[in-house]
Amino acid sequence: MYTGLQHAHSGLAYLVLIALIVVIFLMLIGSLSGREFTEKDRKIALIAFILSHVQLLLGLILYFVSPVGLSLLQGGGAMSDPAARLTALEHPLINIVAIVLITIGYSRAKKAQTSRAKFRSIYMLYAVGLVLILSRIPWGAWLG
Template sequence: MQTGIQHLHSGMAYLVLAGLIAVFIYALIGALGNRNFTDKDRKFGLIGLIPLHIQLLVGIIIYFISPLGFSNMTSGNAMADSVSRLYALEHPLINIIAVVLVTVGYSRAKKLTQDRASFRSLYMFYGIALLLILSRIPWSAWM
């Protein structure tokens, strides 16, 4: 089961990154073009939000079944080694912050009344989340 979940988490990462990049570019073009923020634009924001939320759930499961996750964190010396620290602490924590940012950006975009501010909320929050996620991907193990 662990291998299946690992493959799912690894494959979903492509979808997550593609979704965030797509919404970031789309919202930036919308803001620069001074377009009206419609319900279609709100729904486009879900392309970044939904895969990310699914990835969060898969990540939490993997954290408790992988030897690199919680069990490593509680083993005592995970903080001394940079790779252990990445899997046990930095990757999960930074990604949870990224999920919160994307959720806030999406909710703000829905509520704001100025069209440009709605687009800005999407590209700024999704853009920062994207950078955070990219900064803590275990690149050497992935791809």
Template sequence: MYTGLQHLHSGLAYLVLLALVCIIIYALIGTLSNREFTDKDRKIALIGFILSHIQLTVGLILYFVSPLGFELLKSGSAMSDPAARLTAVEHPIINIIAIVLISIGYIKAKKGTVSKVRFRTIYMMYAVGLLLLLTRIPWTAWLG
């Protein structure tokens, strides 16, 4: 089960990152072209919202069943080792913050009334979320 969750979390990460990049570009184009924000645009933003939340859910499950997550934090050795600290503390906390920002962006855009502001809210909040996600990916473990 643990290995399957690891593979799901890693594979889904590629999909989330790709979706966020595409949605950011799409929303930026929507802003620059002064298009009307439609239900289709909301659904496109919803894709990133849903994928990021699925990734968060899988990540949280993995955090509590993995020897590299909560167990490492409980042992007390996580804070002295930068790689362990990234895995046990920084990665989960920063990624939760990133997904909260993506959620705020989606919710504000959904409730907004001015098309340009709705598009701008999506691309700005999703971009900040994406940047946070990219800073806390354990690249050596992920690509290595």
């Protein structure tokens, strides 16, 4: 089960990153071009929203069943080791914050009155979320 979750979490990460980049790009273009925010735009943003939330859910499950997630914090030595701190604290915490920002961006866009405000809410907060996610990916473990 642990290995399957680990592969699912790693594989879905690619889809999440691609979806966020595509949404940010499309929403930025929509905002700059002055076109109307359509149902298609909302659905595209929703896809990235759902993928990022599923990724967070997989990550949280993995964190609690993993031999290296929560157990690193309980041992007490995680804060002095940068790799352990990234795995036990920084990666989960920063990614939770990133998903909260993505959620806020999507929710604000639903309530916004103008198309430009909808586009801006999504591309700005999704972009901040993407930067946070990219900053805390364990690149050595992910690519290595």
